[in-house]
Amino acid sequence: MSSENSSEHFHPIDIKILDSKSDLVFNIFNRVQDANEERFVLYASKDPRYRDKVRELLASSDFMEELFIHEDDLTLYFEQATNSLRDFVVNSSATPEKKMEKVYDLSRDITHQFFEANSSPEILRGSDQVVELMEKCLESNELGFHGLTKIIEKDYYTYTHSINVGLYCMTFALKIGMPADEVHELGLGGMLHDVGKSKIPLEIINKKGPLSEEEFEVIKNHTESGEKVLKGMGCYGDKVIQMVGQHHEKYAGKGYHRGLVGNDIALFARICKLTDVYDALTTRRSYKKALKTIEALTIMKTKMGQDFDPKLLNAFIRLMGPKA
Ligand SMILES: [Fe+2]
Ligand SMILES: [Fe+2]
Known part of the structure; x- marks a missing residue:
């Protein structure tokens, strides 16, 4: 049996897709490798108290770290990513x-x-x-x-x-x-x-x-x-x-x-x-x-x-x- 914290319960996300102006509706994790185990630790919280910190994170363009969400939040992530992308498709001057x-x-x-x-x-x-x-x-x-x-x-x-x-x-x-x-x-x-x-x-x-x-x-x-x-x-x-x-x-x-x-x-x-x-x-x-x-x-x-x-x-x- 796998633990709740094992990698199969976490899904990598593309943070750059998310709109920096919107509020997170799910928690974001990063992966920490200890001597013999992999753990996922909270990186950005959906808690409104951390709103400014999260917006800063989403706005930073040189972001390289791989981030994850819990599988239970996948539908929410896809929804938020689709909404952010809609804004980009409609309003950006990109080709x-x-x-x-x-x-x-x-x-x-x-x-x-x-x-x-x-x-x-x-x-x-x-x-x-x-x-x-x-x-x-x-x-x-x-x-x-x-x-x-x-x-x-x-x-x-x-x-x-x-x-x-x-x-x-x-x-x-x-x-x-x-x-x-x-x-x-x-x-x-x-x-x-x-x-x-x-x-x-x-x-x-x-x-x-x-x-x-x-x-x-x-x-x-x-x-x-x-x-x-x-x-x-x-x-x-x-x-x-x-x-x-x-x-x-x-x-x-x-x-x-x-x-x-x-x-x-x-x-x-x-x-x-x-x-x-x-x-x-x-x-x-x-x-x-x-x-x-x-x-x-x-x-x-x-x-x-x-x-x-x-x-x-x-x-x-x-x-x-x-x-x-
Ligand atoms: Fe077919
Ligand atoms: Fe086919």
Whole structure:
């Protein structure tokens, strides 16, 4: 049994993300290494009596120390970090690329937490708010696919893959002129599309090497279990749930888990299918290299063409051009 003070109960945080003008709603700890044990000691208190000291700390820009919060405060931290980041995204004169980098970092922290430690609905809801921030970064239309590819993580992890798919879905939707509410839902569905993988053992998810047939069968459950997770939460619309449940359907049929064909597959799921495959091809795994954009698009068109809605595939190829 681990003690309450052991490292698994503490979560590293990015202090620079927090707004120096807001009050702390959680305690902050630092890590002390004694002869043979690691301890976490209170560093900044949420107690209002220490408000000025804490603000000074948050405002210091050359801060290097690694800081932590207790796992029970994660939701509060994600909330406060998202609010501080919203202020930065809306009011700062930083470039859309700089803003998106910060939003990407926070999203990675949230999805990593969800997939590898705490798959609770409270953590998952954090993704609703980061999708909003992503939209704000994409609104200016300066980033495009080209800008995004510089920011996104090139090593494949389920949690970064989820963010990448969300971002690609939103960018594609913006480029083809979809209305704002649909851009938002596509972003959310993209972020959540593999949510069912949180129910699969981490040994399979993080396996270094290709999956066996049995392991692949286990992975295939994630579309159905993902649908159940989101329906159970009761706060997601049909389109988002369809993206989660149908993103492995193939346009010519024989996909999973329903074996739908053509336009019986929901439009949002057909878009997700494109961005899902594109991100899988252009990221690196221990057993395969990351393909360049042009290589990935060529494979999608020539070897996997039947899997996609042909109109959407052509639009995607057109829009993924180097400066699009
Ligand atoms: Fe999937
Ligand atoms: Fe995926």
